[in-house]
Amino acid sequence: TFTLEGALATIDDAVRTAAANGRVLLAGHSMGGLVSTAYVGGEQKPPVDAFIAASCTAIPRGVGLATYRTLARGFDRLPGRGARIAEWVLDRTL
Known part of the structure; x- marks a missing residue:
């Protein structure tokens, strides 16, 4: 089960x-970027x-949020929940 404390401890x-x-x-990418931001911005400076x-x-709102949700539902229906596409996009992003 995902917890913020567990994610911070893992990082x-x-x-x-x-x-x-x-x-x-x-x-950090996506949620990992948000959690990593919390990690590096914490009270104790990490190495x-x-x-x-x-x-x-x-933070998506309005049309951006609706588009994201539509795409997410579509990806959930793909084989492997669209993992191959997500990995391709992540590779290109990084």
Whole structure:
């Protein structure tokens, strides 16, 4: 089950493990970008040298939200819930 505390702990574990080997570039996409933003902006500064947040800065409303919901329902009907398309878009975005 997803929890914000669990997600932050997972990011912290990965960052601290990576920091033991050198500098850390943390990159987050979509919800991962939002959670990573909360992580790097927390009270205690984590060992992150640079941070990239991709596709996570807008809160959809109106037509944008309706379009997103329509697309999400369509993707849910595809084989693998559209994972291949999502992975292709993510590869191109990053």
